[in-house]
Amino acid sequence: MSFRPSLTHRAPIALFLVVLGCKERVIEKHPSLEAARTTVLPTPAGDMRANPEPDDGQWIRPAKDYSSSRYSALDQITTSNVAGLKLVMTSSTGIFRGQEAAPIVVNNTMYVVTPFPNNLIAYDLTKPGFPIKWTFKPAPETAAQGVACCDVVNRGAVYVDGELVYNTLDNHTIAVDAQTGLKRWDTKMGDINLGETMTMAPLAVNHKVIVGNSGGEMGVRGWIAALDVASGAVVWKAYHTGPDADVLIGPGFKPFYSKDRGVDLGVKSWPGDLWKIGGATTWGWISYDPKLNLIYYGTANPGPWNPEQRPGDNKWTSTLFARNPDDGHAVWAYQMTPHDLHDYDGVNENILLDITVNGHPRQVLVHPDRNGYMYVLDRATGEVLSADPFATINSSTGMNVTTGELTTNPAKEPKVGKVVRNICPASPGAKDWQPSAFSPRTGLMYVPHNNLCMDVEATDANYIAGTPYVGMNVKMFAGQGGGGIFSAWDPVARKEVWRIDERFPAWSGALVTGGDVVFYGTMDGWFKAVDARTGKLLWRYQTTSGIIGQPVSFRAPDGKQYIAVLSGVGGWAGATVAGQLDTRDSSAALGFNNAMHELPKYSQPGGSLYVFALP
Numbered sequence: 001m002s003f004r005p006s007l008t009h010r011a012p013i014a015l016f017l018v019v020l021g022c023k024e025r026v027i028e029k030h031p032s033l034e035a036a037r038t039t040v041l042p043t044p045a046g047d048m049r050a051n052p053e054p055d056d057g058q059w060i061r062p063a064k065d066y067s068s069s070r071y072s073a074l075d076q077i078t079t080s081n082v083a084g085l086k087l088v089m090t091s092s093t094g095i096f097r098g099q100e101a102a103p104i105v106v107n108n109t110m111y112v113v114t115p116f117p118n119n120l121i122a123y124d125l126t127k128p129g130f131p132i133k134w135t136f137k138p139a140p141e142t143a144a145q146g147v148a149c150c151d152v153v154n155r156g157a158v159y160v161d162g163e164l165v166y167n168t169l170d171n172h173t174i175a176v177d178a179q180t181g182l183k184r185w186d187t188k189m190g191d192i193n194l195g196e197t198m199t200m201a202p203l204a205v206n207h208k209v210i211v212g213n214s215g216g217e218m219g220v221r222g223w224i225a226a227l228d229v230a231s232g233a234v235v236w237k238a239y240h241t242g243p244d245a246d247v248l249i250g251p252g253f254k255p256f257y258s259k260d261r262g263v264d265l266g267v268k269s270w271p272g273d274l275w276k277i278g279g280a281t282t283w284g285w286i287s288y289d290p291k292l293n294l295i296y297y298g299t300a301n302p303g304p305w306n307p308e309q310r311p312g313d314n315k316w317t318s319t320l321f322a323r324n325p326d327d328g329h330a331v332w333a334y335q336m337t338p339h340d341l342h343d344y345d346g347v348n349e350n351i352l353l354d355i356t357v358n359g360h361p362r363q364v365l366v367h368p369d370r371n372g373y374m375y376v377l378d379r380a381t382g383e384v385l386s387a388d389p390f391a392t393i394n395s396s397t398g399m400n401v402t403t404g405e406l407t408t409n410p411a412k413e414p415k416v417g418k419v420v421r422n423i424c425p426a427s428p429g430a431k432d433w434q435p436s437a438f439s440p441r442t443g444l445m446y447v448p449h450n451n452l453c454m455d456v457e458a459t460d461a462n463y464i465a466g467t468p469y470v471g472m473n474v475k476m477f478a479g480q481g482g483g484g485i486f487s488a489w490d491p492v493a494r495k496e497v498w499r500i501d502e503r504f505p506a507w508s509g510a511l512v513t514g515g516d517v518v519f520y521g522t523m524d525g526w527f528k529a530v531d532a533r534t535g536k537l538l539w540r541y542q543t544t545s546g547i548i549g550q551p552v553s554f555r556a557p558d559g560k561q562y563i564a565v566l567s568g569v570g571g572w573a574g575a576t577v578a579g580q581l582d583t584r585d586s587s588a589a590l591g592f593n594n595a596m597h598e599l600p601k602y603s604q605p606g607g608s609l610y611v612f613a614l615p
Helices: 013-023 142-146 590-595
Strands: 002-005 085-092 105-106 107-112 120-124 131-135 156-160 164-166 172-177 183-187 203-205 208-212 223-228 234-239 286-289 294-298 319-323 332-333 351-357 360-368 375-377 383-387 396-400 405-408 420-423 437-439 446-451 450-459 474-478 484-490 493-503 511-513 517-521 526-531 537-542 552-553 563-569 610-612
Touching: 105 156, 142 383, 156 203, 172 208, 286 351, 351 383, 360 446, 420 474, 437 511, 446 517, 450 590, 474 590, 511 552
Parallel strands: none
Antiparallel strands: 002 493, 085 610, 105 107, 107 120, 120 131, 156 164, 164 172, 172 183, 203 208, 208 223, 223 234, 286 294, 294 319, 319 332, 351 360, 360 375, 375 383, 396 405, 420 450, 437 446, 446 484, 450 474, 484 493, 511 517, 517 526, 526 537, 552 563, 563 610
16 A cells, blocks of 8 residues: 655356446434433534534434535544554454445444345444344345346445335345334335346435346346335336336426437437346435435446447436436436446446535535546536546546537447457446545545456347346456555545555445544455545554445444444455455456456455444
């Protein structure tokens, strides 16, 4: 690892990997807290987060708040004392696959969702050692593991109205009573026989739970849906390919750019009826603006990867959507990467900020995309205000904010029967699902991302329901300095402030606190704390496995601040270890194996919760 200031899913089992190689209205009012938990911290003056709220010391959703800031105002742990942080508790989940979930903390209980079989574990924070209170076991269908693209991961639960709601790999959305661990309702949302799975963390908005599907590499049709919190009944469902009626596009749909306007573009921008198996799933993050009453999220890649088989813009893949959460109707959409050439899913987080742009206050969302550009959009209209490279890019030559057009590099376009070399970023993007954090104290975003390039060769893909539908040979490799980067980005000045180079992709989420400490994990098992303003390494702890989880900060009944994270390597980046792949096979894990062949020297399978605090 080196530090320098700046001057200015996928593959659940080894077999599947090898086959692919030879993807002002706040709703939930949580119950009153015990006396030890009632203290709330005010929001900082000049807070740029949209609709900031005081911090009550809990962590009720993976992104912490609706702005997706992943910021904890707790400040007992500071840059001055974090070096004294100690491990106070560890607990095995019993599942040695990729642990991507964020622990949820509410009413003196911490909840953790495991990878398949998607157990929900409750820990009692009122007792020494935080013992397990109960474990809910949903028993999903075993066959779901065989159709999951990129490990059998789960990105976590959400707390709402006294229950924990989360998705299982076999396409069930389940609500569990937060006190008793008993199931309240269970709604089946998809079909594993079609290649559908569900790995994303839900978001609760206006007494609805918003969920989406995975499976873009299996020829599924992507969608997002809302379920009633009380009953689990489906309130609305919007597809991302097909006619406007299916996509919930109506008279209120007002895209900013002409390229995104028209009738039934979700059909017309595809050849024939390939939109029916075109991907555009929703397996990433959702943000919410209570004042505008809009949810924001991105859709994933088109299928197959071979672009020659799907001429056209392939709407609405790799697209940012703004929707009314009450009825699901789209308000605007912006397709970042039309006719995606390189698997640049648009599912990454959207951080909602109120900032000054060109001398004027603007309500924006900031989206670090897989295509390598840091997008800043007006979140009311979908206008792109800026799009700056935050990584090495040669797959495109620029983004025109006036027209909204991305200019791709024809020299890097995949072709059948031709090997195209040194495409940057690689298919996992300059940044994949791993979520950034934002500090209202520093005004900086903290971005875990990748430093990967690739060689590719397109091949013919044939669709068979429930089997891989890709059409691409891929070989990835690390860029200069290592395969990963953890950086600080100034969204107002539109530049990188500092960066840390990592040996492997920075595949964990980020957390920033009121003590100006940033936490993140590495795939070689280090959990790190760095100075939010300078990037200086302040503390680190070696866990038993690589870290791809999402760290959180909370206040326990004893009044102390704690930091929690799951350790357990896996996901697409960690498939080499979790799937026990042959490191000599450069094509395995859709080519990611080639970039990760040294990972087994530094990490092993794992699945444990770690909790830290000051003495």
